Amino acid sequence: MAETVEPLIDRDTLSAVLTEAMSAGAGFADVFVEQVERASVQLDDGRIESLASGRDRGAGIRVVEGDSTGFAHTVDLSSRGLLRAAKAAADAARRGNQGAVQPVELGSLDAADGGVAVAPSSVDKADKVSLLRKAEEAARGADGSISQVSAGYGESRRRILVANSDGVHAADDQTRTRFSVGCVASDDGTLQTGNETVGLSTGYELFDRYDVEQMARDAAGRALTKLRARPAPSGTLPVVIGPGSGGVLFHEACGHGLEADLVRKGASAFAGRKGELVASPLVTVIDDGTMDDEWGYLRIDDEGHPGSRNVLIEDGVLVDYMWDALRARAEQRPSSGNGRRQSYRHLPMVRMTNTYLSGGTTDPEDIIASVDNGVYVARLGGGQVNTASGDFVFGMVEAYLIENGRLTAPLREGQLIGNGPKVLQMIEAVGNDFAMGPPGTCGKDGQGVPVGDGVPTLKVRELTIGGTAA
Amino acid sequence: MSPDELLALASSVAERSGKGEEIEVACSAGESTSVRVYGGKLESLTIASSQAIGVRVLVEGREGFASAGTLDPDSVEAVLSEARDNARFAEADRFMGIAQPDGVEAVDVDLWSDEVLSTSNEDKIAIAIEAEQRVRDADSRITGVRVSAYGDSAGSFALASTAGIRACTSATFASLSIQALAQDDGARTQTGFASDGARKPSDLDLDAVSKRAVSQTLDLLGASQPKTATVDLVLDPRLAATVLGLIAGTLTGDRILKGRSPFVDRVGEQVASPLLSFLDDPTDPKSLGADAYDGEGLACRAVPLVEQGVLQGYLHDSYTGRRSGHGSTGSAVRGTRGLPSPGLHAMAVRPGSGTLDELIGQVDKGVLVFSLAGLHSGVNPVSGDFSVGIEGRMIRNGRLAEPIAECTVASTLQRLLLDVAAVGGEVSHLPMGVSTPPVVIGGVSLSGA
Numbered sequence: 001m002a003e004t005v006e007p008l009i010d011r012d013t014l015s016a017v018l019t020e021a022m023s024a025g026a027g028f029a030d031v032f033v034e035q036v037e038r039a040s041v042q043l044d045d046g047r048i049e050s051l052a053s054g055r056d057r058g059a060g061i062r063v064v065e066g067d068s069t070g071f072a073h074t075v076d077l078s079s080r081g082l083l084r085a086a087k088a089a090a091d092a093a094r095r096g097n098q099g100a101v102q103p104v105e106l107g108s109l110d111a112a113d114g115g116v117a118v119a120p121s122s123v124d125k126a127d128k129v130s131l132l133r134k135a136e137e138a139a140r141g142a143d144g145s146i147s148q149v150s151a152g153y154g155e156s157r158r159r160i161l162v163a164n165s166d167g168v169h170a171a172d173d174q175t176r177t178r179f180s181v182g183c184v185a186s187d188d189g190t191l192q193t194g195n196e197t198v199g200l201s202t203g204y205e206l207f208d209r210y211d212v213e214q215m216a217r218d219a220a221g222r223a224l225t226k227l228r229a230r231p232a233p234s235g236t237l238p239v240v241i242g243p244g245s246g247g248v249l250f251h252e253a254c255g256h257g258l259e260a261d262l263v264r265k266g267a268s269a270f271a272g273r274k275g276e277l278v279a280s281p282l283v284t285v286i287d288d289g290t291m292d293d294e295w296g297y298l299r300i301d302d303e304g305h306p307g308s309r310n311v312l313i314e315d316g317v318l319v320d321y322m323w324d325a326l327r328a329r330a331e332q333r334p335s336s337g338n339g340r341r342q343s344y345r346h347l348p349m350v351r352m353t354n355t356y357l358s359g360g361t362t363d364p365e366d367i368i369a370s371v372d373n374g375v376y377v378a379r380l381g382g383g384q385v386n387t388a389s390g391d392f393v394f395g396m397v398e399a400y401l402i403e404n405g406r407l408t409a410p411l412r413e414g415q416l417i418g419n420g421p422k423v424l425q426m427i428e429a430v431g432n433d434f435a436m437g438p439p440g441t442c443g444k445d446g447q448g449v450p451v452g453d454g455v456p457t458l459k460v461r462e463l464t465i466g467g468t469a470a
Numbered sequence: 471m472s473p474d475e476l477l478a479l480a481s482s483v484a485e486r487s488g489k490g491e492e493i494e495v496a497c498s499a500g501e502s503t504s505v506r507v508y509g510g511k512l513e514s515l516t517i518a519s520s521q522a523i524g525v526r527v528l529v530e531g532r533e534g535f536a537s538a539g540t541l542d543p544d545s546v547e548a549v550l551s552e553a554r555d556n557a558r559f560a561e562a563d564r565f566m567g568i569a570q571p572d573g574v575e576a577v578d579v580d581l582w583s584d585e586v587l588s589t590s591n592e593d594k595i596a597i598a599i600e601a602e603q604r605v606r607d608a609d610s611r612i613t614g615v616r617v618s619a620y621g622d623s624a625g626s627f628a629l630a631s632t633a634g635i636r637a638c639t640s641a642t643f644a645s646l647s648i649q650a651l652a653q654d655d656g657a658r659t660q661t662g663f664a665s666d667g668a669r670k671p672s673d674l675d676l677d678a679v680s681k682r683a684v685s686q687t688l689d690l691l692g693a694s695q696p697k698t699a700t701v702d703l704v705l706d707p708r709l710a711a712t713v714l715g716l717i718a719g720t721l722t723g724d725r726i727l728k729g730r731s732p733f734v735d736r737v738g739e740q741v742a743s744p745l746l747s748f749l750d751d752p753t754d755p756k757s758l759g760a761d762a763y764d765g766e767g768l769a770c771r772a773v774p775l776v777e778q779g780v781l782q783g784y785l786h787d788s789y790t791g792r793r794s795g796h797g798s799t800g801s802a803v804r805g806t807r808g809l810p811s812p813g814l815h816a817m818a819v820r821p822g823s824g825t826l827d828e829l830i831g832q833v834d835k836g837v838l839v840f841s842l843a844g845l846h847s848g849v850n851p852v853s854g855d856f857s858v859g860i861e862g863r864m865i866r867n868g869r870l871a872e873p874i875a876e877c878t879v880a881s882t883l884q885r886l887l888l889d890v891a892a893v894g895g896e897v898s899h900l901p902m903g904v905s906t907p908p909v910v911i912g913g914v915s916l917s918g919a
Contacts, residue, residue, distance in 0.1 A: 048561040052808075055538045057545075067513065092517055129559050192853050392843075413853070414848075417917075
């Protein structure tokens with residue numbers, strides 16, 4: 001392994017800290033140590049505006065006693081600082097309990113190999129600047145109507161170390177790299193936007209796979225197309241969703257509702273439905289932390305458990321929820337590797353990784369041809385769900401009318417709204433053209449984590465389209 | 471770290487500037503507590519202390535930035551040298567530079583209460599448990615409380631620069647939020663959310679928060695998808711703050727100068743209904759967005775934005791102020807870890823007349839909105855396209871009627887301003903720093919079945 005040979009905190013210190021955390025007779029404790037370095041370069045308005053670097057280092061200590069969790073974090077990684085945080089967490093969880101001291105013994109460190117082909121920090125800043133310049137020129141060159149271009153480059157390296165009272169002692173080294181281009185097209189006072197973003201859990205080799213000039217032309221093309229877009233219809237219509245970015249549909253329609261912490265609180269429309277047919281038999285939904293290089297890829301989660309491939313819905317039947325260590329402990333089952341946290345300052349909870357609908361057999365052309373009057377959504381933006389009612393929304397950022405089985409006029413942006421449990425039953429066709437979508441950030445209870453999602457072309461019998469046209 | 475120590479640290483870094491180098495240093499440190507309860511018991515208690523430093527270095531109009539979440543000498547050293555290195559690669563802009571003192575005196579606003587630090591954790595937990603209990607006991611149709619959370623923070627922010635700026639503020643904040651769940655006869659579950667924010671725990675209105683969480687949840691039971699129609703939207707202060715805040719957020723100098731706002735070049739024009747006037751006023755101590763200094767250390771001041779529907783101007787930081795020729799309006803907003811940019815501190819909508827009930831009474835066909843969904847994906851601040859999911863109660867002939875869900879409303883930010891049909895008389899000071907009465911927006915497209 002490359003640079004993580006030196007663990008962030010040694011084993012003896014971690015054992016002592018966990019022993020202190022458990023000293024009130026707690027049921028479980030863990031230490032999460034994190035060191036992050038980030039860098040970004042931003043081009044906007046014709047100029048490299050700024051370069052920014054950020055660094056973070058700290059530890060969060062969690063103590064679980066019954067249903068109560070005490071949590072404290074510190075930037076002081078000395079043995080003294082960590083012990084003080086452990087005591088604060090134990091005090092916070094204790095609430096009057098007093099038990100025997102149980103020394104915690106850790107095994108040797110299980111460090112994942114987080115090597116990347118080209119560490120972004122090893123690349124000259126001037127090279128990153130020139131990538132942005134190239135993207136800008138390509139976007140402006142696409143058409144005279146492109147009135148504004150922004151482009152951003154970002155890299156992060158996150159080293160984590162997790163140890164817990166069950167003996168877990170694991171480390172990982174996570175690198176992510178991303179690039180985005182945003183264009184504004186203007187025509188006679190009308191402004192429209194087009195974007196393209198790529199990101200992978202890799203190093204600078206991201207740019208062996210993606211051509212930033214092509215990305216820029218794609219972003220410009222989207223903005224230009226929308227200049228002649230008409231208002232989206234309002235009301236209920238059949239909707240065909242294109243491959244890739246449509247994965248956000250399943251992230252919102254069922255992903256969040258299958259998180260075990262929400263299920264437990266009755267805040268999920270899927271609570272108590274394991275083994276039931278909850279979706280069209282065409283639907284198989286998987287959350288897969290092991291998808292190499294994808295944005296939501298993780299070798300271990302933030303509780304030290306290996307990332308894994310979890311089938312959530314198979315041929316329409318609800319197979320399982322997603323689990324973190326806490327919910328898994330409470331129900332005496334293994335974690336599914338979905339315990340994630342934004343940083344050492346945050347408590348872990350159940351989170352998705354890469355969530356997708358697996359591919360079907362239908363030719364995407366045939367799916368479009370099967371619709372007389374509907375909407376084709378080429379790209380979806382973000383979304384939001386109320387997990388308890390199952391109602392969700394997501395934005396269409398590139399969409400077209402379907403008339404008599406053919407794509408016709410481009411549509412202005414609008415929101416689609418549906419109910420997760422209902423929409424899952426209404427999937428009428430699944431294409432053979434599976435693709436992952438752009439990198440996403442999923443927000444839950446104020447914490448953001450990187451996630452991926454993907455879908456093949458698919459048809460939903462009906463969704464409500466929030467446009468302004470009658 | 472005390473405020474004086476923070477300011478001393480920021481100053482010591484700024485004083486290390488070399489020839490031709492401008493440096494601006496922001497430092498912050500604080501304590502926070504966060505309580506979540508579930509089922510009458512503590513779910514989690516987080517005790518946190520945090521610190522941060524952000525350094526901007528400017529050399530001949532080229533800007534570099536670096537930040538860290540630690541204030542130890544090694545981190546500070548690394549941040550300064552990274553910011554200097556980053557400045558080498560940025561491109562020059564003759565308007566770029568740190569803020570220059572402009573002689574405006576900072577208003578003395580008291581944002582601190584010792585009560586946040588002196589209240590015991592037991593008492594903080596008790597607030598969240600009491601709120602949860604009140605909601606559970608309110609009605610048999612309440613099936614649970616997804617979360618009842620109390621949070622607070624007490625912290626200081628210091629800023630020092632080579633232009634001679636030395637600014638330091640300390641603030642406390644406490645909040646309470648509840649999400650309730652209800653079910654009726656095996657029908658689908660509905661949720662309702664309520665929250666409050668204040669400078670100190672004893673100012674949190676526990677009664678109002680729990681009552682609102684209950685009523686918002688119960689009033690949605692049996693909600694169905696409405697028919698597609700044109701409706702008036704009645705927005706209570708919390709939702710008015712969300713929608714008008716989004717629109718006012720497009721009136722920032724960076725968006726205007728870069729052509730990314732529907733309101734470019736429109737100062738002096740009637741962009742909104744004559745009923746609507748709003749400004750940004752961080753000098754009002756009643757606002758939870760009040761502040762003495764902006765994110766570049768200039769004094770915060772009142773900035774008129776829309777007066778009887780006519781656009782008055784834009785929000786500027788020192789860069790957009792110089793580039794536009796208007797000067798900074800003291801509107802730089804930033805976290806310690808990020809670059810400043812112009813934004814709203816404390817938006818204030820001028821009250822009209824009438825209570826929320828009276829506004830509802832004047833609507834023939836409308837919706838009293840309980841929640842908006844998908845604001846980040848459904849609003850395009852460049853084109854102005856606006857399409858969001860809503861839940862609420864239909865209004866017919868001035869009376870509340872059936873609950874609705876699974877529907878959207880669509881318009882554009884430009885139209886929403888012009889379509890303001892009434893502005894209420896009772897101002898609420900909301901946790902996000904906006905002060906506004908309820909507002910009615912006429913003629914919006916409702917998409918449903």
